[in-house]
Amino acid sequence: xxxxxxxxxxxxxxxxxxxxxxxxxxxxxxxxxxxxxxxxxxxxxxxxxxxxxxxxxxxxxxxxxxxxxxxxxxxxxxxxxxxxxxxxxxxxxxxxxxxxxxxxxxxxxxxxxxxxxxxxxxxxxxxxxxxxxxxxxxxxxxxxxxxxxxxxxxxxxxxxxxxxxxxxxxxxxxxxxxxxxxxxxxxxxxxxxxxxxxxxxxxxxxxxxxxxxxxxxxxxxxxxxxxxxxxxxxxxxxxxxxxxxxxxxxxxxxxxxxxxxxxxxxxxxxxxxxxxxxxxxx
Numbered sequence: 605x606x607x608x609x610x611x612x613x614x615x616x617x618x619x620x621x622x623x624x625x626x627x628x629x630x631x632x633x634x635x636x637x638x639x640x641x642x643x644x645x646x647x648x649x650x651x652x653x654x655x656x657x658x659x660x661x662x663x664x665x666x667x668x669x670x671x672x673x674x675x676x677x678x679x680x681x682x683x684x685x686x687x688x689x690x691x692x693x694x695x696x697x698x699x700x701x702x703x704x705x706x707x708x709x710x711x712x713x714x715x716x717x718x719x720x721x722x723x724x725x726x727x728x729x730x731x732x733x734x735x736x737x738x739x740x741x742x743x744x745x746x747x748x749x750x751x752x753x754x755x756x757x758x759x760x761x762x763x764x765x766x767x768x769x770x771x772x773x774x775x776x777x778x779x780x781x782x783x784x785x786x787x788x789x790x791x792x793x794x795x796x797x798x799x800x801x802x803x804x805x806x807x808x809x810x811x812x813x814x815x816x817x818x819x820x821x822x823x824x825x826x827x828x829x830x831x832x833x834x835x836x837x838x839x840x841x842x843x844x845x846x847x848x849x850x851x852x853x854x855x856x857x858x859x860x861x862x863x864x865x866x867x868x869x870x871x872x873x874x875x876x877x878x879x880x881x882x883x884x885x886x
Contacts, residue, residue: 757859
């Protein structure tokens with residue numbers, strides 16, 4: 605597999621510009637590639653076939669080189685057609701030398717890459733700071749307050765709360781009982797246990813919760829401190845009863861996803877405000 609020099613690469617790109625210059629509607633890729641040998645003298649190596657694809661080497665060179673033009677915003681590849689952009693034509697008018705055009709495209713690509721990296725870094729830092737603040741906000745809640753927003757979430761998910769354990773009293777492993785709306789004989793009752801101690805839920809606690817579930821109950825185990833690996837494994841291997849584990853991260857995602865469905869009081873108890881960033885791909 606040959607690797608062209610920057611000078612040779614720029615010559616290929618100049619030919620691509622020439623082929624597409626007057627094609628406002630673009631041109632099928634096969635026609636662009638088919639015209640390249642008519643516009644320039646190709647070496648034996650460049651017309652040699654690639655064994656894996658049975659296509660000429662020069663086609664690989666052109667396809668790879670034109671990706672630089674795409675990154676610079678000078679060329680568009682859409683389905684089976686290539687198009688020159690207005691910016692691409694302007695670059696040709698302002699920069700006459702083919703090598704300089706290629707260098708300018710490489711420089712613009714690097715600038716855009718740096719901009720993308722800076723944007724992604726900004727978003728990553730913002731997400732980290734935001735989550736740290738949210739984590740502390742939720743962990744500073746009392747068990748009663750945290751249980752209250754769990755109930756708020758269930759209501760937003762269209763459940764009707766039938767019973768909530770009174771504050772300050774220990775009712776074992778059942779903190780909440782709810783049914784889907786509307787109530788009916790076919791509705792699956794869910795029993796909720798809320799652990800808000802900051803420590804990961806253990807296998808002992810999980811098994812104690814299982815002990816209070818009936819055959820047709822759905823168990824929801826919420827733990828702001830997460831779950832140990834043995835708990836996760838036990839739930840994955842448990843076939844007798846249904847149970848859903850909800851960590852703090854899971855709760856937060858559900859809260860965000862259903863934020864518009866929450867009551868005003870619920871939004872006041874755990875308020876969030878979206879901030880928009882550029883959604884560049886990582």
